[in-house]
Amino acid sequence: MKPDGINFNPPQEVRQIIDSMFKFIDNEIVPLEKENKKVLEDETKMYDENLYLKKEVQELRSYVRKKSAEAGFYTIFVPESLGGSGFGPLSSVFINIKLHARYGPGRPLITPGRGLLVSPLMAGFVDGPSSVIAEMTDELKKQVLPGLLKGEKTxxxxxxxxxxxxxxxxxxxxxxxxxxxxxxxxxxxxxxxxxxxxxxxxxxxxxxxxxxxxxxxxxxxxxxxxxxxxxxxxxxxxxxxxxxxxxxxxxxxxxxxxxxxxxxxxGFLKAMEGIDIGRLAIGAICSGLSEWALNESIEYSKQRKAFGQTISEYQAIQFMLADSYLDTYTSQTLCIHCGWLAENSEKPPIKEISAAKGYCVEACQRVFDRAIQIFGGMGLTNELRLQDGFRLARTYRIPDGTSEIQRRTIARRLLKGDTSVVF
Ligand SMILES: Cc1cc2nc3c(=O)[nH]c(=O)nc-3n(C[C@H](O)[C@H](O)[C@H](O)COP(=O)(O)OP(=O)(O)OC[C@H]3O[C@@H](n4cnc5c(N)ncnc54)[C@H](O)[C@@H]3O)c2cc1C
Incomplete structure (x- = not known):
């Protein structure tokens, strides 16, 4: 049976964006990361005595933002009425999943991590232009949009x-x-x-x-x-x-x-518009990061030997891998379905967006926790960035509505009669 509209794979146009984004990152940003490894890989060295990011880190982020704007990625989710490309929530889900599954956490020029919740690659509602400011006066648009769209201002x-x-x-x-x-x-x-x-x-x-x-x-x-x-x-x-x-x-x-x-x-409606964008994006980021951590766990378990055989042969390890797959699979399908609803459903998917944020963040923390366990002592080292993902997932349980607030929203919708699972 052909499903009515929903497709769990990115459409061709979004696939192409993802491919060109990967090329852009590999050619432009990864070399920058390598050149500046000393300051970027260690959070004790990233900040100055006033707790600001050091000048060189600020300049690197600003450089990436402007480059990404030139390449057309920075404003990819900004509404067309503001001068962006206007890609919607479903594209955002696909792009965030693929991006974070490939690059993992703790890379401050690419993904949120090392405690930084913003990435200079794509403008989010907390740091750049988004639909939250779509109803700005024309006078203000003229004044601020050029700088914002070029990534010169935030x-x-x-x-x-x-x-x-x-x-x-x-x-x-x-x-x-x-x-x-x-x-x-x-x-x-x-x-x-x-x-x-x-x-x-x-x-x-x-x-x-x-x-x-x-x-x-x-x-x-x-x-x-x-x-x-x-x-x-x-x-x-x-x-x-x-x-x-x-x-x-x-x-x-x-x-x-x-x-x-x-x-x-x-203005409260404006605030909620931003927060809803953020909730789904956080869900997608976390479900992509879960995939990255699962893949790292699989690879390591096939190499690491203990008591004469690879640890992947132990059922205790296999169960952890299977549980992490379950968390990753449910997170990604949940976000894709939710992104599809956000673009296609007649009624706003309020409880589904709360489900995506609440569930995927908690699932991601479970996946990173298991990954650290599978890696043993190595899992705790800063070098492998597993602790970055664990910490990021823990952090994400608070902003854009705590886990309790997501459950509160879901329960309220259920008790009001919005009990549908699939629309
Ligand atoms: C890293 C980070 C970045 C942030 N960025 C932004 C930003 O850019 N802009 C912005 O405006 N805000 C931002 N926030 C704020 C964030 O949205 C709030 O921290 C969040 O809404 C929780 O509010 P609170 O910290 O005051 O906790 P409280 O609201 O005081 O909650 C404390 C505890 O009580 C629970 N609780 C509260 N009410 C209920 C209830 N009705 N039922 C059950 N439990 C409840 C909470 O879940 C939590 O466990 C950010 C927060 C963090 C940590």
Whole structure:
């Protein structure tokens, strides 16, 4: 029986993109990685005393971003209305799976890793142009898009706060009208790319009554760094000496009306749009990384000998390989199905996107945990990058909705009657 539309292999056009992306990486980026091995392979050497990435690492990332923009990869998922190629969620799933299955974790110029959640290869909603800013005013588009599309400028997505993480409705940042302008005050926390961004998409409360009723009241603003927002501090986490993540402060930062994105009081929908893109991308990244770790485990188990035979001959090892295959297979098919639904289904696949993010991240951590076990002592070494993948998967259980929030979303949808497994 021919399935109605869904195909679990990338279409020809996406295959070609993946092939040319691999060539671009192998020819342009891998040599750069080799030349700069000393600074890139060790997180104790990547940051300066203020916890910022060292100048040379920042310059390398910026170089790759611009090169990737020239080659057409950086803006591949940016909507056509903003000047990008407009590839949708299903293409993003295929590309992220293939990319991460091939290159693995801990390669900061290619994939997220070494604690860095952004990759300079493809703009994500947290660091570059995306559908989150599609409703920008034409005036603003003219001003900021050229730099963003060329990878010369970057942005950040400032939603979370010290007292408002999962619970966005507890947001304290306020924006008040002053004549024709808006004045923003507040603190944003955990902001990826915050230390390096030229612009921030900032969410602030503009109507407390709507907020209290959870019916709106949050507006999205686009704010250039020169308008006065500051990097208060950088947050090092999970074995790092610096990071991409910052606390930002907005102290009477004034922007004109033209800097509102979309409708006043309905910015929460914009935020969720970004977060949904992020959730599915994280699912796909993790399911690609799982494949990489599984392949590493298979190869090692066939070579490593203990008690006179290769460890692949022991059933204990075989079961770990089989379990990792199960995790990888279910993760990848889940993401592909979910990407297909996101492009083709009449209703948004809310619980499916939560399933993809929640499941694939946890599965990836299991696969890396088994891989480390199969490699024995070698598995713990920095050199093999298994610990990078393990750490990255652990990190991913928090941003873009914690594992508990994904389960909460799934359960709420189920209890509302959205119980379908296949649409
Ligand atoms: C590396 C990293 C990068 C990030 N990047 C960004 C970014 O670029 N922009 C941005 O705006 N934010 C970003 N975040 C913030 C991220 O989205 C929040 O950390 C996340 O939403 C969780 O919020 P919290 O840390 O305040 O935890 P809390 O919301 O305080 O949660 C604490 C614990 O309580 C649980 N919990 C909370 N509510 C419920 C509930 N209703 N039911 C069951 N359990 C619940 C949580 O699952 C968690 O286990 C990033 C975070 C990290 C770690």
């Amino acid at each position: 942005q950040c997505f400032a939603l979370s706060e010290p007292e408002a993480g999962s619970d966005v409705w507890s947001m304290k940042t306020r924006a008040e009208r002053k004549g024709k302008n808006w004045v923003i005050n507040g603190i944003k926390q955990w902001i990826t790319n915050g230390p390096y961004a030229d612009y921030a998409v900032v969410f602030a409360v503009t109507d407390t009554e709507l907020l209290k009723a959870k019916k709106g009241g949050i507006t999205a603003f686009y704010v250039e760094k020169e308008r006065g927002w500051k990097v208060q501090s950088i947050i090092p986490y999970m074995g790092h000496f610096g990071s991409d993540t910052a606390i930002l402060s907005f102290d009477n930062v004034e922007v004109p009306e033209s800097h509102v994105i979309g409708e006043v009081n309905f």
